[in-house]
Amino acid sequence: MEEQKPGCARPTGARLGQPAEKKVLTGEPEEESMVTARVGMKAPDFDAPAYFKGGFTQVKLSDFAGKWVMICFYPGDFTFV
Amino acid sequence: MSAVAANYNKLQELGVEVISISVDSQFVHKIWNDQELNKMVGHDVPFPMASDGAGQVGKVYGVYDENAGVELRGRFLIDPDGVIQAMEVLTPPVGRKLDETIRQVKAFQHVRKHKGAEVCPAGWEPGKKTLKPGPALVGKVWQEWDPKKDH
Structure with missing residues (x-):
């Protein structure tokens, strides 16, 4: 995880790797799900800015290869649960 | 999130990064x-808190x-x-239970260690009976495992 200089532009998390291929339009309504996470499948890699022990860093899932990882999504800071 | 931060050592003991x-x-x-x-937990959050604004x-x-x-x-x-x-998804008003995650980590680590030769039935915890899948077990789980006792 490399140290990041905080700037005014707000960076955000991004998916890494191949985005789903665009389907050729067939006239059918497009029903494209971005979800690729499923048990038994490779966890989608991502890269996101983070706060960690007093500094700002980037966190990349693939940097944790070889380790068990728990990812916890939650609705928001300062929420009540 | 505070529950995970406060019990982070339990995850570290199992080699789990958060x-x-x-x-x-x-x-x-x-x-x-x-x-x-850090007031709730007694120390700073010990893992990276990532931002996914978009x-x-x-x-x-x-x-x-x-x-x-x-x-969510x-x-x-x-x-x-x-x-x-493993994955678990809840709507916002109810929190997760970390002990259940820890139980699952232990079970998955057990299965991985035995390369799938042993599997963990419902409610398995370390020390409890595992099952060994194979032809001999087909139709015989009832002799090996009691769902009223071990769940």
């Missing part, structure tokens, strides 16, 4: 840590609520090969 993610910026994460979490990561994991612009409570357990072994 990443938390919400749509808040890393700057807000810092203030939440400084103003509230919900791009949450969308891929199926936990981004487009209408509310926030992420989604917990994903990933093994050393990068494979998702």
Whole structure:
């Protein structure tokens, strides 16, 4: 995880790797799900800015290869649960 | 999140790294840590708090609520090969139970250690009976495992 200089532009998390291929339009309504996470499948890699022990860093899932990882999504800071 | 931070040592003992993610910026994460979490936990949050402002990561994991612009409570357990072994997704008003995650980590680590030769039935905890899948077990689980006792 490399140290990041905080700037005014707000960076955000991004998916890494191949985005789903665009389907050729067939006239059918497009029903494209971005979800690729499923048990038994490779966890989608991502890269996101983070706060960690007093500094700002980037966190990349693939940097944790070889380790068990728990990812916890939650609705928001300062929420009540 | 505070429950995970407060019991982080239990996860570290099992070799589990933690990443938390919400749509808040890393700057807000810092203030939440400084103003509230470290008071609840007794120390700073010991794992990276990632920011997913546009919900791009949450969308891929199926936990981004487009209408509310926030992420649901989604917990994903990933093994050393990068494979998702478990996931749990809750709507916002109810929190997770870390002990259940820890139980699952122990069970998945047990299965991995035995290369799948032993599997963990419902409610398994270390020390409890595992099952050995194979032709001899077909139709005989009832002799090996009691769901009224071990669940």
